[in-house]
Amino acid sequence: xxxxxxxxxxxxxxxxxxxxxxxxxAWGEDHLKEFNADEKYPLHxxxxxxxxxxIALFDFGLTPKHLKNSASVIGLYEKDNPQTAPxxxxxxxAVMAPKAKAPEGQPxxxxxxxxxxxxxxxxxxxxxxxxxxxxxxxxxxxxxxxGNPKQPVAGxxxxxxxxxxxxxxxxxxxxxxxxxxxxxGNQLGPYLVTLDEIGDPYNLExxxxxxxxxxxxxxxxxxxxxxEDIFAWLGFIAPIKPGSVMGFGTIPDCTGCDxxxxxxxxxxxxxxxxxxxxxxxxxxxxxxxLLPSRxxxxxxxxxxx
Numbered sequence: 001x002x003x004x005x006x007x008x009x010x011x012x013x014x015x016x017x018x019x020x021x022x023x024x025x026a027w028g029e030d031h032l033k034e035f036n037a038d039e040k041y042p043l044h045x046x047x048x049x050x051x052x053x054x055i056a057l058f059d060f061g062l063t064p065k066h067l068k069n070s071a072s073v074i075g076l077y078e079k080d081n082p083q084t085a086p087x088x089x090x091x092x093x094a095v096m097a098p099k100a101k102a103p104e105g106q107p108x109x110x111x112x113x114x115x116x117x118x119x120x121x122x123x124x125x126x127x128x129x130x131x132x133x134x135x136x137x138x139x140x141x142x143x144x145x146x147g148n149p150k151q152p153v154a155g156x157x158x159x160x161x162x163x164x165x166x167x168x169x170x171x172x173x174x175x176x177x178x179x180x181x182x183x184x185g186n187q188l189g190p191y192l193v194t195l196d197e198i199g200d201p202y203n204l205e206x207x208x209x210x211x212x213x214x215x216x217x218x219x220x221x222x223x224x225x226x227x228e229d230i231f232a233w234l235g236f237i238a239p240i241k242p243g244s245v246m247g248f249g250t251i252p253d254c255t256g257c258d259x260x261x262x263x264x265x266x267x268x269x270x271x272x273x274x275x276x277x278x279x280x281x282x283x284x285x286x287x288x289x290l291l292p293s294r295x296x297x298x299x300x301x302x303x304x305x
Contacts, residue, residue: 007052011242014151018194049122051157051192052145055243057115058234059141059161059180062224063249067095070250070257074169077295084169091172107232110225112246115161116181123189123279129265129286130182133164134293134301136283137256138263140206140271141247142220144227145192148242152231155194156201158279159247160187160271165257166295188245190277197275202226204274206251210267216258218251220273264300 003009003017004024010017032040061067071092078084102108129136139161147154162185167178180186195201202223208216230246254271256262263269265285272278286304297305 008243011052011145011147011154014147014154018151018154047122047124048190050120050188051122051190052154052243052245054117054120054188054245055241057117057120057186057245057247058112058230059115059159059247059249060110060112060225060230061249062110063222063252064095064224065222065252066250066255066258068092069252069259070165070255071095073257073260074165076260077166078169081169084172087172088169107236108225108229110230110233113176113180115186119181119183119185121184121187123187124281125184125187126282126284127162127184127187128182128284130164130178131286131288132178132291133166133182134290134297134305135165135256135262135295136265137163137165138208138254138269138271138281139163139250140208140216140218140254140273140279141250142201142204142223142273142276143188143245143247144201144230146231146240146242146244146246152240153195153227154242155192156198156276157188157192157245158190158271158273158276159245160279160281161185161247161250162187163257165262166293170294187279187281189279193276199275204276206254206274207272208254209270209272210263212268215261215263216254218254220248220251222252223248262298264298265304 001020003013003020071088075088078088141159141161143157143159145154146152164179171177171179202220204220206218207214234240263283265283267283269281270278290304
C-alpha cells in the first residue's frame with residue numbers, strides 16, 4: 001500500500017491511510033501463527049525512533065500552573081540578580097494577567113518557540129549531561145502530530161522537552177538555546193497513538209518514575225487549549241505541513257522545577273501517560289568537569305565540579 005510506505009505518505013493520505021493500517025493490523029492478527037519466528041519482532045527487541053519523520057517541532061506554553069510554578073522556583077535563585085530578576089517578575093505578571101481579546105478575524109494568539117530539529121530522538125535514549133548546567137530537568141508534555149487538512153489530528157504522543165533550568169533565566173531575551181537545545185534534548189514517543197485509542201487526550205493521568213520510584217504526578221487536564229486552537233493560530237501564520245508536531249506545554253507538578261526537587265545524573269527516568277505508553281530515558285553522568293553554576297551546587301552534583 002503506497003499510503004503506508006513511510007510516515008510522510010501515511011500523514012499526507014489520512015484518513016485513508018489510517019483505515020488501511022487498521023485493515024493490515026487486523027489481517028496480521030488473524031494470520032500471526034502463519035509467520036516464522038524470524039518474521040516476527042517482539043516490541044522489546046526493536047528500537048523505537050521518533051514516531052514520524054518530523055517536519056517542524058513547536059512548543060507552546062498552554063499549562064499556566066507549570067509556568068507559575070517554575071517562575072516561582074527559578075525566581076528563588078534569581079531574586080538577587082539585577083539582570084534576571086526583573087525579567088522573571090515581568091514574566092510571572094504576564095502569565096497571570098488576563099489575555100486581551102484577539103482582533104476580529106484573527107484566531108487567539110498562542111505563544112510558542114521553535115525547537116532544534118537536530119536534537120530530536122525517540123524512546124530509550126541516554127541523554128548527555130551538558131557541561132554548562134547543574135540543574136538538568138525533564139518536561140513531560142502532550143504532543144499532537146499534524147496530519148493534513150482532511151484529518152488534522154493524526155494522533156498524539158509524549159514529548160519530553162529536556163531543559164537546563166539554571167541557565168533559563170539568562171535566555172528569556174534572545175531565545176532558549178542552551179536551555180533547550182542540548183544534544184538529544186527533544187524526545188518524542190514512544191508511538192503515534194490515534195484518537196480512537198485515546199478517548200479524551202485532555203484527561204490523561206501522567207506519572208514520572210525515577211530509578212523505579214514515583215517522583216512526580218500530574219494530568220493533561222491542566223492544558224488550557226486544544227489542538228484545534230493550535231492549528232488555527234499556526235495556520236493563520238503559515239500553512240501547516242504534515243509531520244509538524246506541537247507540544248502543548250509542560251504538565252504541572254511533573255518536573256524538578258515545579259518542586260525545586262531535581263533529578264540526579266545517572267538516573268533512569270520513565271514518563272508514562274495514560275493510554276500513550278511510557279517514554280524512557282537516562283540522564284548520563286557528566287563526562288567532563290561541570291562549569292561553575294549560577295545557582296548553589298546540589299550535594300549530588302558536587303563531585304562533578
